[in-house]
Amino acid sequence: MTRKIFTNTRERWRQQTVNSAFAKLRKLLPTHPPDKKLSKNETLRLAMRYINFLVKVLGEQSLQQTGVAAPGNILGLFPPEPHLPDRTLLGDYQVSSPGPSHHIP
Numbered sequence: 330m331t332r333k334i335f336t337n338t339r340e341r342w343r344q345q346t347v348n349s350a351f352a353k354l355r356k357l358l359p360t361h362p363p364d365k366k367l368s369k370n371e372t373l374r375l376a377m378r379y380i381n382f383l384v385k386v387l388g389e390q391s392l393q394q395t396g397v398a399a400p401g402n403i404l405g406l407f408p409p410e411p412h413l414p415d416r417t418l419l420g421d422y423q424v425s426s427p428g429p430s431h432h433i434p
Contacts, residue, residue, distance in 0.1 A: 351369055358375050360367065367375060 351372055354376060355367055355372055358367075358372065358379055360375070
């Protein structure tokens with residue numbers, strides 16, 4: 330009986346820890362509306378898309394600053410996810426290059 334109580338307590342603590350981690354991750358992801366609570370699956374898929382988006386933005390900035398193309402998806406882990414419902418601000422993101430009149434420090 331004591332072992333069962335201990336196991337249940339440990340599992341409850343583990344589940345609370347996982348839920349807390351997902352809550353923290355949700356706060357870092359852009360969504361529309363901002364207070365939209367995503368499922369765990371949606372949170373993970375959006376996190377992968379957001380990481381790829383940020384990598385692409387950094388790659389574009391690197392190209393603009395150095396003139397040398399940065400490697401593609403440097404993580405190589407997250408292929409595009411076409412099945413994710415568009416509840417995000419990322420949608421069909423485009424990273425545009427500034428024209429010759431723009432200066433990037």
